[in-house]
Amino acid sequence: MNQRTYLDHNATSPVRPEAREALLEALDATGNGSSVHGEGRASRATIDKARGRVAALVGAPAGGVMFTSCGTEADTLALTPDFHRGETPVTCDVLLVSAVEHAAVLRGHRFPAERVEILPVDARGRVRPDGLDAALDRHTAAGRRALVSVMVANNETGVLQPVAEVARRAHAHGALVHSDAVQAAGRMAVSMPALGVDLMSISAHKLGGAPGAGALIVADPDLRPAPVFAGGAQERGRRAGSENVPAIAAFGAAALAAAAAVEVDAARINGLRARLEDALRCEFPELVLLVGDVDRLPNTSCLALPGVPAETIVIALDLAGVAVSAGAACSSGKVAASHVLGAMGVPERIARSAIRLSFGWSSGEEDVDRALGVFRRVLPGLVRRRAAA
Structure with missing residues (x-):
């Protein structure tokens, strides 16, 4: 053939060689990261090493990385009306999303349909500032806080969005800002501080990791979205369920390799x-x-x-x-x-x-x-x- x-x-x-090696090494190990014995502590160390590498890929604090099963789950975790900053509730009344977002954002959110507004784009697929400003002005005047979600790069066309400008305008109205960086992370330099977003989603298999791992990253580790899965205290109580250690280890290795190159x-x-x-x-x-x-x-x-x-x-x-x-x-x-x-x-x-x-x-x-x-x-x-x- x-x-x-x-x-x-x-x-x-394709899975990078470094990610494959990390995956196989983690598969050969035994231990649940929530256990206190030696094997459990070794598993926890593997997760934490990967957490630091994934955070470094986008210039974020390691404590802000929440591992998920994929980018879609990371988007769903982010797009909720209910957050806490420390012990203080932070409620978002409406969700504003660009018309060209991935289906994981357009359909994967946790807002009622009547509280979602689609932002128009121009002929090149970029969010129109006038549309964003009009929506923010209207909701702010009505006493509503917005959560704005605009991707870094489009999955179909590759077009880059003016995310930093979106974040600046949204924050001026007291809004929170999420960006789906699944296509961009590892393919171009992505700096979460430079973009100024509050939350960012990325995925392992897009940058040469193994399928089965993604991450939602928060700029402020004290900002916690309402969990999708309730249960144990994994991921600092933000995402219950035993972590997929092999996929997470491969994610960290792929992030390190992608960042270097x-x-x-x-x-x-x-x-x-x-x-x-x-x-x-x-x-x-x-x-x-x-x-x-x-x-x-x-x-x-x-x-x-x-x-x-x-x-x-x-x-x-x-x-x-x-x-x-x-x-x-x-x-x-x-x-x-x-x-x-x-x-x-x-x-x-x-x-x-x-x-x-x-x-x-x-x-x-x-x-x-x-x-x-x-x-x-x-x-x-x-x-x-x-x-x-």
Whole structure:
């Protein structure tokens, strides 16, 4: 079988060697981190070491890291009306989310539907400051505190949001701010203090860790969201249930490796993406590069072949040995119209043809070479069929 080319790192990245080694070492150990005997203390030390490494990846305090099972759970944990700062209750009356958020934010929150407001975005998928200000002014005037959630980078287009500006405007109204940094952490420099957010979600398997671990990070360790799971005192009482020590150990190792290489990898991967995009646009003028003129993740391309369904393109490339995706990878394998592109006002004929290519830490020049070869074989046939339809 011909070697396959994997261009779907925004769905999941291959496990880094350092993470695999940490995972296997933790699997060979025995002990519950809540136990007081030697094995339990060793397990606790493994968790705490990983906690420090994950915190360092985004410049946060280690005490602010709460391990979860995934990024979706981290978002759900964050998006609650009920918080405590120390012993003082902090209540958020409304949730403001951008129209291009991941489904884990749009549907994974714990607010009643009538207390959720969708913030509009511009044609490039960025939150509109006038829409944010209008919503904050309205709720503040009515005596309501908002929780605002705006992602760092979009999972479908890679577009970067003005999170620091969002946080500044929101904090001026007494709001709390959460950011889903699942796609950004480990792929670009992410500083929680520089962004100024109160809460941030990240995920292990997006940056080369093992599936089964995520984290919600709070800038102030005294700020506690109401737990999703009630039970034991794990994670300082913020998330009950025995920790997944092997996945957490791998998460820490992946975070350490990603942090050490993030600047070099970002530049290298940006070069791979630029080379692929330039060649495809030169050879196939029919292709539309969406949001190519705005700041975005260095690894992500969103391309469309108008008139050809995205599912057809994805399947044709897959059969030829190239893995790409259409939309988000959390829809049970279904390819549907993108709510992200819809919110941006992209015409339906283009939106329904959009595919996502995403590079990662393991990508190299050979991936670009093989992908270009496959596109040259596959796309002409799709164009001919479109013309004949």
